[in-house]
């Protein structure tokens with residue numbers, strides 16, 4: 001009886017966005033009297049961080065500090081349309097819509113600044129700290145707060161912009177099923193190191209090496225956390241979570257945290273994560289979506305590592321001690337005595 | 338049994354409110370006192386997101402009938418912040434990026450407070466054991482463990498007299 005160590009890998013290509021009857025998201029942006037740019041969206045942040053990404057895209061495009069951006073996702077009844085935050089589409093669709101809206105608002109902002117500073121709008125630039133200034137003449141400048149006040153009370157202008165990203169509908173070719181389903185694809189590879197106890201059948205994931213090609217990591221800390229939190233979920237799918245043995249009769253199935261097995265903080269592998277950036281031509285500042293894919297690669301990587309460790313090839317999740325032991329038994333039966 | 342007036346010391350202040358028989362501490366904190374940092378995740382003691390300190394001990398407030406702790410002292414996340422300043426655990430959670438959706442954060446911070454109160458120099462295993470009743474579906478736990486270790490370090494450094 002021994003603890004057997006094994007290593008396995010798996011790779012995944014994952015589509016960004018989906019395409020049924022066309023896939024749009026819209027964004028509206030306007031400046032308040034004191035120069036806060038309100039980004040109105042119907043894109044729901046359920047914790048994944050789309051508000052942060054939308055604020056970053058707006059601030060970068062406007063050339064203003066992120067503190068000047070306020071993202072409002074308050075109400076899907078009254079906000080501009082969004083298909084929703086799913087299909088790993090949020091950063092891509094919403095990011096693009098916000099950039100388009102912010103670019104239009106930036107145009108108006110520079111026009112009003114041109115009137116205030118009595119110069120041509122094409123000669124203006126933003127310094128990223130809140131000032132709009134004449135290129136090469138840094139003391140000819142106006143702060144966005146004063147600018148917004150002037151726009152409202154002197155010039156009668158709205159500093160605002162509209163944005164939309166539409167993935168156009170693509171119908172499948174009847175003969176081949178061929179269609180244009182996504183906007184780009186992110187890629188990942190995970191290497192898992194596991195230890196299999198051939199007496200108890202327990203599998204422990206010791207280490208995960210995650211490499212993600214994400215187009216552009218708009219927020220590297222959030223992207224890394226998505227990779228590692230998602231990998232934890234992958235470990236959870238691989239080794240713990242199931243509605244079996246009750247499925248398809250769910251009468252006594254686990255319905256809550258008390259009955260549903262998940263790895264806890266003591267079951268964590270050491271993770272090493274690397275982000276690779278190959279900007280996507282149609283992505284917001286090159287970004288692709290990596291929402292859902294992060295739970296995927298660890299599962300087959302762990303299956304392959306179990307095979308490497310003990311020769312048992314498991315094809316149903318989760319890889320429970322029972323399944324491992326049955327696999328080991330089957331291998332022993334095959335062996336000539 | 339009629340409703341009754343319950344008195345508790347909440348975050349250092351005596352509070353009185355009317356509670357229906359069997360009302361949970363969590364429901365009273367959230368609905369009668371407006372303290373909504375403690376969250377209702379599972380309402381059955383399995384997720385830890387409702388954790389508050391009762392007389393210094395971490396408890397799942399969803400399982401505590403409020404009359405059983407009458408006249409006791411309760412500390413919630415709202416009572417951790419003193420004078421608008423984040424404490425070491427809160428700021429370490431931010432600096433170590435130990436939160437994503439944030440739903441588990443309040444419970445995690447409260448178990449960390451209880452741990453550091455009784456053990457200022459915990460090992461990683463101590464931290465893991467302390468948070469093992471708390472579910473996080475986002476972070477993979479690692480950043481939370483790191484944040485609590487960091488908070489302990491900062492708190493020890495502050496305790497050293499200059």
Ligand code: FES
Pocket residue numbers: 376377378379380381382383384385386387388397398399400
């Ligand atoms: S809500 Fe109390 S433990 Fe889940």
Ligand code: FES
Pocket residue numbers: 047435436437438439440441442472473474475476
């Ligand atoms: S941060 Fe989302 S559950 Fe922990």
